[in-house]
Amino acid sequence: MERDKNFVLGVYEDEDVLLEAVSKVRESGVKIHEVYSPFPVHGLDEALGYKRSKLPIAAFLFGLLGTILALTMQFYMMKFDWPMIIGGKDHAAFPDFIPVTFELTVLLAAFGMVGVFMISSNLKPWGQPRIFDLRITDDKHVMAIDLATNASLGEGKIAEVLKSSGATEVNKKSFE
Amino acid sequence: MAHSTSNYNLDQKFDFTASLKKSIMTVLVIGAVILAFGIITAMLGGGHDHANESGGHEFHWYQRLFANLWINNVYFTGIAIIGVFFFALQYAAQAGWSTAILRIPLSFGNWLPFAAGLMIVTFFVANHDLFHWTHSYIFDKDSPEYDKLIDGKGAFFYWPMENGSFPIFYILRMVLFFGFWVFFFNKLKSLAFEEDIQGGTSYWRKLRTWSALFIIFFAVSSSISAWDWVMSIDTHWFSTMFGWYVFASWFVAGLSAITLVVVFLKEKGYLEMVNQNHIHDLGKFVFAFSIFWTYIWFSQFLLIYYANIPEESVYFVERLQSDVYSPFIFVNLVLNFFLPFLVLMTRDAKRHAIFLKVVCSIIILGHWFDFFLMVQPGTLGHNGGFGLMEIGMLLVYGAAFTLVALGALAKKPLIAKNHPMLEESYHHHI
Numbered sequence: 001m002e003r004d005k006n007f008v009l010g011v012y013e014d015e016d017v018l019l020e021a022v023s024k025v026r027e028s029g030v031k032i033h034e035v036y037s038p039f040p041v042h043g044l045d046e047a048l049g050y051k052r053s054k055l056p057i058a059a060f061l062f063g064l065l066g067t068i069l070a071l072t073m074q075f076y077m078m079k080f081d082w083p084m085i086i087g088g089k090d091h092a093a094f095p096d097f098i099p100v101t102f103e104l105t106v107l108l109a110a111f112g113m114v115g116v117f118m119i120s121s122n123l124k125p126w127g128q129p130r131i132f133d134l135r136i137t138d139d140k141h142v143m144a145i146d147l148a149t150n151a152s153l154g155e156g157k158i159a160e161v162l163k164s165s166g167a168t169e170v171n172k173k174s175f176e
Numbered sequence: 177m178a179h180s181t182s183n184y185n186l187d188q189k190f191d192f193t194a195s196l197k198k199s200i201m202t203v204l205v206i207g208a209v210i211l212a213f214g215i216i217t218a219m220l221g222g223g224h225d226h227a228n229e230s231g232g233h234e235f236h237w238y239q240r241l242f243a244n245l246w247i248n249n250v251y252f253t254g255i256a257i258i259g260v261f262f263f264a265l266q267y268a269a270q271a272g273w274s275t276a277i278l279r280i281p282l283s284f285g286n287w288l289p290f291a292a293g294l295m296i297v298t299f300f301v302a303n304h305d306l307f308h309w310t311h312s313y314i315f316d317k318d319s320p321e322y323d324k325l326i327d328g329k330g331a332f333f334y335w336p337m338e339n340g341s342f343p344i345f346y347i348l349r350m351v352l353f354f355g356f357w358v359f360f361f362n363k364l365k366s367l368a369f370e371e372d373i374q375g376g377t378s379y380w381r382k383l384r385t386w387s388a389l390f391i392i393f394f395a396v397s398s399s400i401s402a403w404d405w406v407m408s409i410d411t412h413w414f415s416t417m418f419g420w421y422v423f424a425s426w427f428v429a430g431l432s433a434i435t436l437v438v439v440f441l442k443e444k445g446y447l448e449m450v451n452q453n454h455i456h457d458l459g460k461f462v463f464a465f466s467i468f469w470t471y472i473w474f475s476q477f478l479l480i481y482y483a484n485i486p487e488e489s490v491y492f493v494e495r496l497q498s499d500v501y502s503p504f505i506f507v508n509l510v511l512n513f514f515l516p517f518l519v520l521m522t523r524d525a526k527r528h529a530i531f532l533k534v535v536c537s538i539i540i541l542g543h544w545f546d547f548f549l550m551v552q553p554g555t556l557g558h559n560g561g562f563g564l565m566e567i568g569m570l571l572v573y574g575a576a577f578t579l580v581a582l583g584a585l586a587k588k589p590l591i592a593k594n595h596p597m598l599e600e601s602y603h604h605h606i
Contacts, residue, residue, distance in 0.1 A: 042605075052523070060521070087484055095481050098474065 003148040006174045007033065008158045009132055010167035012141040015041045021143065021165035022047040028161050030153060033146040036136040055113060062112025063105045070104035071097060132173055143167070181602045184448050186593035190441065192586035200575050200582075207571025214564030215241060235559045242302035243555045244565055248573040249298055250405050251429070251547045253291040254422070255577065258430025259284025260361045261394055264387035267380070272600030273457055276449045279590055280437045282368065284430070285361035286584040287577050292354035295405075299350070306555050309333055309411045315340030326411050333408070349404055353397045360390040368592060375594040398423045406547075409554040413491045417476040422550075424469040428512070429543040431461045432536035437581070439529045439536075446590055452527045453604050459526030462536060466516040469543075470509070494553045500561050501553050504545055511542030544570055 010025075012018040018041065025032060032048060074097045078084065083091040118124050133142045145158050159170045218237035259281040266274045303310040314323040315330055315338075330339030333346040363386050371379035399419025407418045415421070435458040441447050442455070480488045495501045516535050525531040545562075552560035592598065 056523070087482060095474075095478055098478065 001148040001151060004033075004146060004175075006147040007132065007172070008145045008147060008155060008162065009169075009171045009173055010143040010145070010162035010165070011133065011135070011169040011171065012143065012166060013139075013168050015039075015141060017166040018141045018143070019043060019047055021162075021167065024165040025143065025145075025161055030145055030158055030161055031149050033144040033149070035141065035143050036132055037141040038136055038138055041141070055117060058116040059109045059113040062116075063109035065112070066105040066108030067101055069108070070101040074100060130175055133171070144173075181449065181598050184591075186589070186591050188446060188448075188590050189588070190446055190582070190586045190590050192582050196582075197579070200578050203571055204575035204579070207568045207575060209568070210564050211568025211572060214566075214568050217563075218565060235556075236305075239302075239305045240556055240560065240565055241569075242298065242305050243552055243560065244569040245294070245298045246302065246306055246405075246555070247544070247547045247551045247566075248569055249291065249295045250422075250551070251426075251544055252287060252573050252577050253295065254426030255430045255433050256284045256287035256291055257357055257394070257398070258426050259434065259581075260288075260357065260364065260390070261427075262430065262434060263364060264360075264390045264394075267384045267387035268391055270384070272597035273454065273604040275592060275595045275597045275601035276447060277434070277438050277454060277458075278368070278592055278595070279585065279588065280441070281430075281434050282365060283581045283585040284433065285357075285365065287580050288354065288358050288361055290576070290580060292358065295354070296347075296350060299347075306551075307408060307411070308554075309408060310343065312340035329411070346404060346408075349400060353401050356393055356397065360386065360393065364390070369588055371594050372589055372592065377596050379594075380596050398426070406550050409551060410491060410494075412487060415476055415480070415488070415491070417472060421472050421476055424465065424472045425543050425546045428462065428465040428469050429540055431458070431465055432539040432543075434458065435462055435532055436536045436540070437585075439532055441590070443529065449591065449602050451604075453606050454601075455529065455532065456523070456527045456606060457604075459520060459532055462532070462539065463516060463520040463526065466513060466520075466539065470513040470517075473509075495549060498553065498558060500558055501549060504549055504562065508542065508545050508549060511538050511545065515542075 010021070012021060015037065018035070018037070022032065022035065022044065026047075026049070035044060035048060037044070075092055079092040085091070086093070086096070089096065119127075122129050132144050133140065136142050143162065145162070147155060147158075150158060155172075162170050215237065218240060262281040263278055263285075265271075266278060299306075308314070309326055309330070311321075313319045313321045315327050316322055317327075327339055331345070333339075333343040334341060335345040337344050364383060367379050367383050367386065371383075402419045402422035406422055407414065435455075438447065438450060438458060439455065442450055477492065480492060483489075495505055515538055519531055519535050520526055525535075548562065548566065595601075
């Protein structure tokens with residue numbers, strides 16, 4: 001069976017039930033593809049065993065890029081391209097560059113972080129996000145189980161595990 | 177709930193053991209010995225150095241001693257009052273996370289009465305040697321030393337008396353600030369410890385009211401004390417950012433001291449309720465306010481540098497173009513900005529004691545250098561510097577402060593067991 005195509009979905013009403021269910025489902029040996037919820041559920045990342053996001057590293061690198069860009073830009077402009085004397089200072093008066101450097105660092109760190117987040121979570125403009133169940137944008141939590149990664153268990157067994165963990169509905173969903 | 181604060185020994189007290197006392201006393205004695213050596217070398221060597229500028233005043237070794245006393249008076253007063261301020265801030269903001277560590281900042285306030293005594297005595301002993309404006313001849317219109325600018329500012333020191341007589345307004349402010357600070361500290365302390373015995377939420381409400389009142393008073397008094405005690409050394413010069421600058425320096429040094437004591441107690445096995453999340457929050461405070469201090473420092477510097485008005489830029493000319501002080505400008509920035517910024521940037525560094533111990537110690541030393549740079553150039557000129565006297569005096573003050581704070585901490589329970597937000601603090605998770 002192909003990965004990332006066919007899913008069994010457990011629908012949960014309550015976030016406390018969901019949190020308990022995540023641990024139960026994982027204990028029973030079912031691998032969870034992803035959990036979708038309409039609002040952030042505190043402790044869900046730990047329950048799913050997710051590692052910490054690497055987003056701060058992207059932010060740091062983009063920030064560093066901003067710092068370097070700002071400094072080289074200002075040095076090039078003020079020292080080589082069009083030297084100007086401002087307030088009797090040197091052409092390349094380092095303290096004057098700091099505010100612009102600070103702003104560009106913050107700007108690039110922020111934009112870079114948002115961009116990386118958008119791309120990595122498939123929210124990029126040319127991407128097509130997959131909606132497992134429209135109600136995850138309203139009032140239901142949905143746990144998606146990939147059938148391919150749990151091939152040894154079979155659909156019936158997975159549905160049983162989901163039901164016993166407190167899912168109010170168990171549905172199937174396939175993507176092209 | 178399965179886990180709750182009742183699992184812990186809420187009546188736990190900090191045991192200020194004899195061996196710990198002894199090691200702090202050893203630091204104090206070592207400091208005193210280094211200080212004595214410094215004084216002797218200064219007496220033998222420094223006494224013959226005649227200053228050519230500033231009217232040809234002869235330089236005496238004890239001026240450097242006074243300047244050192246003043247640096248540490250101001251610095252440790254700051255750490256003490258920031259302890260009280262941090263405590264009050266938690267109540268005013270209705271913060272719950274910090275409940276388990278509240279007794280540590282509160283204990284710093286016990287230094288305030290000592291600080292008040294030292295400050296007032298040092299002022300009377302050292303006044304002409306520290307503060308140029310205390311000379312009466314600069315207010316005398318017939319004197320060749322008459323200074324029109326300082327005469328114009330004279331009322332700020334001498335009101336309602338005549339300029340150049342007794343600085344009653346200045347002394348009054350000093351007494352008033354210390355008086356109110358000690359009063360608010362005692363009020364907050366007695367309410368907090370009564371809560372331990374009586375329980376109930378009424379103490380928390382009272383504490384919140386008193387905290388808010390204290391913060392209003394502190395907002396004004398911290399700024400004015402910065403002008404009085406530090407900025408008035410360079411009497412001609414002024415900066416509208418100076419109150420913030422001194423406050424920022426005090427605040428980050430105080431936060432570092434709080435963090436250091438919390439980490440130290442945690443390692444000794446106290447404060448079982450405090451976990452990595454609380455440490456993380458303290459780390460974030462230290463990280464954020466290092467940047468805040470840098471922001472204030474740089475804002476003051478950049479405006480003066482850019483505008484380049486002689487009466488303003490003289491402050492930085494005195495420091496940056498002096499072979500004594502110019503290296504310390506960079507020491508100041510590296511210790512107080514670059515190191516904390518780079519080391520504490522990651523989440524892991526803020527959650528692990530070893531990084532915090534290193535960075536907080538660096539910051540406490542670094543902000544001493546900040547005050548060193550505020551006080552010494554204006555009082556000692558090229559006769560100043562970082563030598564034995566400075567190291568010794570810092571060690572003496574640091575050890576004395578630690579003795580007072582930890583001694584007070586040992587007298588009362590470490591945990592505010594009847595604080596209504598204790599449970600919230602226990603469950604704090606980020």
